[in-house]
Amino acid sequence: MADNTDKTRIQVAIKERKRVGYTPVVPDTQLGFVHNNVDCIGCRACEIACKDKNGLPPGPRFRRVMYVEGGRFPDVFAYKVNMSCNHCAEPACLPTCPTGAIFKRQKDGIVDIDSTLCIGCRRCEAACPFGAPQFDPTTNTVSKCNMCVDEIDAGRKPYCVMGCMMRVLDIGPIDKIRDGTHPTKAIGPGDHTVRQVRNMANPDLTNPSIAFVPHPKGRVEG
């Protein structure tokens, strides 16, 4: 159970929250993820690295490697879409939080939840189009990927990225990832990134900070 003993503080926070509006933070640099849907072997080392790093019980999965497959035997295809929290430019979760526990960092745009303020109402879980907030039944709170802020603040990369056996997952300034100027092994020679792949919610909803190298079958028009 998270240390939520300071009930008074939570009550005050709720009261205040109703008067405090949401002005989206415009970060100095927006960090984001890039994932290569094709070259990913779907090993889920990133998922388990994340579970271990964050000490999660069975249930909540901050990072989720989704397996997509299709076609008809023997003409089939498969690819992976790997997503955690997209640290959106306009996070849908943030304004739904009644205690103001969700915040976006000014310096790098990381969206995080203050675990001491979360009351486990799960509104953020419902609001997120990407399934990022994860309810933890052992603590009755919601938590999610914070891009390993301790690692970021120490000048390193998150555990999922550093655990990627195929080097297909990376982070960087999202605008540089998108215009191809960020050096990363996730994007191979000749690869180009997109904002959206099939089966993924419309990025216009929240402007997620993530780019994908899509599978040909995972491309969406436009």
Added chain:
Amino acid sequence: MSHDDRTHILGSALNVSRRGFIQGAAATGAATGLFRSVAPQEAKAFAYAPYPTDDELVTVPTSCAHNCGSRHMLVAHKKGDVIVRLSTDDGRYQGPEGGYGYDTEEVPQLRACLRGRSYRARLYSAERLLYPMVRVGARGEGKFKRASWDAALDYVAERMVHIKNEYGPQALLDQSYAGASYGVLHKSDQIEGLLGRFLGMFGCRTSSWSVPSYQATTFSSRMTFGTIEDGNEDDAFAHSKLIIMWGWNPAYTFHGGNTFYYMRLARQRGCRFVLIDPQYTDAASSYDAWWIPIRPATDAAMMAGMAYYIFTQNLQDQDFINRFTQGMDPGTMPDWARGQESFRDYILGTSDGTPKTPEWAAAICGVPATDIIKLADLYARTKPAALKASWAPGRNSNGEQYNRMAAALQAMTGNIGKLGGCAEGVGKGWHAEAVAYPYDEFANVWYASIKSDRWAHLVLNYPNLKREEIGLWPRGDHLDGVIPDIRGIFWQGSNWFNQLPHINKQIDAIKKLDLVVCNDSTITPSGLYADVLFPVATHFERHDVALPWYKGHYYIHRPKVIQPLGESKTDFQIYTELAWRLGFGDRYNPRATREYFHHDDAVDEAYLSAWWERVQHHQGVDISWDEFKTRGTYKFRLPRPHVAFRDQIEKGIPFQTPSGKIEILSTTLAQTTDFTRTAWGYPIPAIPKWVEPFESLNHTDKTAEHPFHMVTPHPRWRTHSIFHNIPWLRETYDQEVTINAADAAALGIATGDTVEVWNERGRIVLPAYVTERVMPGVCVVHEGPWLDLDADGVDRSGNPDFLTLDEPSPAGGFAYNTILVNMRKTDLNHRPGWDRIATSRSHVFRRGV
């Protein structure tokens, strides 16, 4: 928390009007943070507080230890004596050239896979064995009570002496295996392991010689090349123009620390990929491979069809054949075999009247002749091309013929000994300095040695069986041919009871034994059938050095990260102390006194530092033992990618075969007159041939009753059975039976339905995964779930080894992939794990398009 509580919380969350709430938030948007009266505090970002950051923790480089196809680095972050998280190689641990993020093609990071990353959950699992236990219920009932070390050790020592005196030097069966795996000091292994030395020195040991994963492949490599070191280093794959993954899924089974990554580099450089497999694997999708679905156990036939095309189109590398092979064609037959059947004679049908045409092959393997021709043409014309003949198709009835046939293809196209080519096979790429404990004339002493999957057959039929039925290894003394009377089993690093074929037969056999001893860090299904459980310290709790597994050229230091949990001891401590009680403690562990059972640090350090001196001398390593310990890892820089047999091809050094050539015609096999006197027991052709398996989809008499061919590959989320009890891994993957959508439709089965799969040997229950990615008529059940019998003897875990047959191929290959089964939707229960709350959610994250 009760179920009702949870429903209540969920209900209140759902009752909130989300739309109304968002509007409310927007309406107050003009307000600012000035009115906040909450005292500013540092946000607690982590799911649990206090979250220890790295500056509060001690980081200790170490490695994984389990028996997978690789060896990766782990870094333990510990607080006091508790590991709070694990990370992996990030480039900082390789001496002066390294640094955070250092990761080059020459010196890549050794990043651990999902299993390695879950080690903390295994270390502190509920199934962790902490105290010596002795059985109080019936064998297999799972009832134990805690015992003192003294009592447990005395009991075992007393029974050992009794059994040896009563039944002779063959009465104890060594079933150690590589579960606790490759440390140089604390090693469990069939040949080099600590148990073999212990039982051998005691003077009572029957060894198990066939290796479950790849015995057919080992046989093929030995016969063809004279060695199992037929592997390139993993970085050589980056130089291929064509990679044929034959039954190989490098996305699941990691042969080498970075093989999968080097293959990605190959693809970026224009390499083409082909997969021959009943399943469209993740490796196929990642490397955009041309998928050729094939009927299981018919691989050798398809290869023969390819060889026919290559010979008849004259696409073979005749110069290579003439210089380096024996028996490929009439011109390369040795004098003593002049006029006998060569491989070319067999393929063209000049000897048996049946040309092995692509059409002939197509009828057997189900691959259209046009595809066989297309692949043969591609393989013969693309240089260099790597045909990686993996182990799984060898785990079949007559599986050795597949591997021998693959070697013939590799040789006839001249792809051996060349960068970008491939002679694998076994794939051992590097010979490490492997043993730090005493390995002398007492190591691997045995008084009988049998095919590993025949022990139950032996115990149930003793003494009324022939030596060839159990693959008795020949000896030069009076014990040759003596059928062993097995009275006890020792397990070290082994869950073989759960992993060998035909488990129901093993359940019958084990009841007949007098002593079953299990060393393990975890309670396993095997442990449940033991009389005595010795708790073993994991590799985090003992001092060792990790070796790469077959590929990879590096060593990783494995310090004692934390103190052993509970009363656990190392295997070496346990066998040393047992040896003292049996009167040979000083010989078994010559650097130790009896104090070793309580204090092992100094002795282990002495063994390891002496071993490092050998590394320095034999392998030209220039850093000291202390420097190695400080860095945590030593990665060799090779002047060029290691390619097996390069010296033989470039410098003309003879191969290690009797003829010094690549033996397509095996001298050993051709000159064997009585196979019953060999360990194989039954005849094996001297040249690679298609030999009908004992069952397959082509056996219409059998498919009427059991219409599906089941294959049982290695899973990604377990190493064999290790990690089955890890909830993190179980929520990412189901133990399921994979079936083709058309077959499923005919049976009325949908993904997620519970299905029972059965044949005459057993019945298992597990959920179905319906997909277009597996060929019709084939089903896939991954090996290794922990057996879990219901009252009627039905396995609820979905362990395929209740259905496999303990009928090895002549060369000793286990027939794990030669199984016909039937299946249907069922009301029987599946249990994903021994714990009650276990759920798997992988199907939630799978979507059809």
